[in-house]
Amino acid sequence: MVRVKSRCWRCGEISLSLQDIILVEHGDGEGTFYTFICGTCGGAQAYPADARFVDFMRMNGAPPVILNPPIEYKEAREEPPLSWDDLLDLHLLLEEGR
Numbered sequence: 033m034v035r036v037k038s039r040c041w042r043c044g045e046i047s048l049s050l051q052d053i054i055l056v057e058h059g060d061g062e063g064t065f066y067t068f069i070c071g072t073c074g075g076a077q078a079y080p081a082d083a084r085f086v087d088f089m090r091m092n093g094a095p096p097v098i099l100n101p102p103i104e105y106k107e108a109r110e111e112p113p114l115s116w117d118d119l120l121d122l123h124l125l126l127e128e129g130r
């Protein structure tokens with residue numbers, strides 16, 4: 033079975049089987065990460081995956097899972113954050129509605 037070496041922030045260098053690893057590609061192009069649970073301490077880990085590692089996983093039948101953020105998430109990011117003025121406006125609207 034193919035083993036991959038990685039690091040656990042608690043245990044140091046560890047050996048993983050490909051089944052232990054989940055490769056996650058962000059659908060909005062923010063990069064690909066691999067994640068796993070350390071077999072020794074049970075800690076969840078995530079690290080950026082470079083193109084070579086992604087190819088390696090693909091060749092071994094473990095292509096990345098594409099993670100698409102909800103549309104609302106993107107739309108919300110284009111709006112400026114709520115300000116005090118927005119809250120005051122909302123407050124006045126609510127007052128008028130009484």
Ligand SMILES: [Zn+2]
Nearest residue numbers: 040043070073
């Ligand atoms: Zn560990």
